[in-house]
Amino acid sequence: MEVVYWEGQRLFLLDQTKLPHQTTYVACSRYQEVAEAIYSLKVRGAPAIGVAAAYGYALAAFNYRADPGLPLEQFLDQAERELLATRPTAVNLRWALERMRDAYLNIQEKSLDNIRSVLLEAALAIHNRERKLEEKMADFGASLVPPEANILTYCNTGALATAGWGTALGVIRAAHNQGKSIKTFVPETRPVLQGARLTAWELHDAGIPFTLITDNMLGYVFLHEGIDLVLVGADRIVANGDFANKIGTYGLAVLANYHNCPFYVVAPSSTIDLDLEEGKEIPIEMRDPREVRELGGQLVSVKNCAVLNPAFDVTPHHLVTAVITEKGVLKPPLEKSIRRSFDEEGVQR
Numbered sequence: 001m002e003v004v005y006w007e008g009q010r011l012f013l014l015d016q017t018k019l020p021h022q023t024t025y026v027a028c029s030r031y032q033e034v035a036e037a038i039y040s041l042k043v044r045g046a047p048a049i050g051v052a053a054a055y056g057y058a059l060a061a062f063n064y065r066a067d068p069g070l071p072l073e074q075f076l077d078q079a080e081r082e083l084l085a086t087r088p089t090a091v092n093l094r095w096a097l098e099r100m101r102d103a104y105l106n107i108q109e110k111s112l113d114n115i116r117s118v119l120l121e122a123a124l125a126i127h128n129r130e131r132k133l134e135e136k137m138a139d140f141g142a143s144l145v146p147p148e149a150n151i152l153t154y155c156n157t158g159a160l161a162t163a164g165w166g167t168a169l170g171v172i173r174a175a176h177n178q179g180k181s182i183k184t185f186v187p188e189t190r191p192v193l194q195g196a197r198l199t200a201w202e203l204h205d206a207g208i209p210f211t212l213i214t215d216n217m218l219g220y221v222f223l224h225e226g227i228d229l230v231l232v233g234a235d236r237i238v239a240n241g242d243f244a245n246k247i248g249t250y251g252l253a254v255l256a257n258y259h260n261c262p263f264y265v266v267a268p269s270s271t272i273d274l275d276l277e278e279g280k281e282i283p284i285e286m287r288d289p290r291e292v293r294e295l296g297g298q299l300v301s302v303k304n305c306a307v308l309n310p311a312f313d314v315t316p317h318h319l320v321t322a323v324i325t326e327k328g329v330l331k332p333p334l335e336k337s338i339r340r341s342f343d344e345e346g347v348q349r
């Protein structure tokens, strides 16, 4: 099932807020609808929002009418700003939009038809690149999974989160396909239940055994079930290896460390932000208090009570066993191996 696809002059997004009960698509014909879909988590997960934003930028060129409005370049800049503002933590959004802007700036023949077709090609290339490199990453990760293993993952890091193969869940899928006997524990991931609604749905669909737990069972599971490794994704990894991921990841990393359990972060290099040195510089998205007070739209607490709702937390690099990207398994000292993985390909940011 496609998570994101382009047809005609519209972008279709699988509405993840309706899963697992309904599989419906939102059809976006304006870039503002893509921005709204990203903000409201209809499409979510760092790589997937990068892919959606790239198509959103292309859509802006299709929306553009020369009449009294802005010149095209300013209109595209406005689309870029609005798409970028939707979710501040996942750096893949900025990564994808920068590539779209570069694609626009490199166009020689600036007729509207040509601009539209070049930008659509550029968005498709970002999407296809994601698919290809995630399979590579999954193979690197699967090589670290023992033939029999209890794995703990977090949030949703599968095809739904990437519009490709998946990050941490891609590794689980690859290990399963290699015939490894794995049991995956899936925390529900409050406040909006990406684990219970999305990861459980993906694993069930793929026929991969899993056990759903509530987030406050993590300690119990380490003590009584035995966890062999933890696999999580990331929304932004900075130069020293600190990384932001779904709220709760830090607590999970501390528990894994206490239990001497390997803790792996799986993410494409588009999630690495070498402009930031340390995790404390990462902007953390604060979301609507209703996500905490409510469950499935039903109030479960005191109306209007004070709420804290950071969507992400930052885990320090010393709790990370290795970072797995499409370039390989990056081991500590993380700063050195992260920078080297960029230098090898001469990637400039």
Ligand SMILES: CSC[C@@H](O)[C@@H](O)C(=O)COP(=O)(O)O
Pocket (backbone or CB within 6 Å): 044, 045, 046, 047, 090, 154, 155, 156, 157, 158, 161, 162, 167, 168, 194, 232, 233, 234, 235, 245, 246, 247, 311
């Ligand atoms: C591809 S997985 C990496 C992260 O994006 C994932 O773990 C996560 O935190 C998603 O958060 P979300 O708020 O659902 O977009």
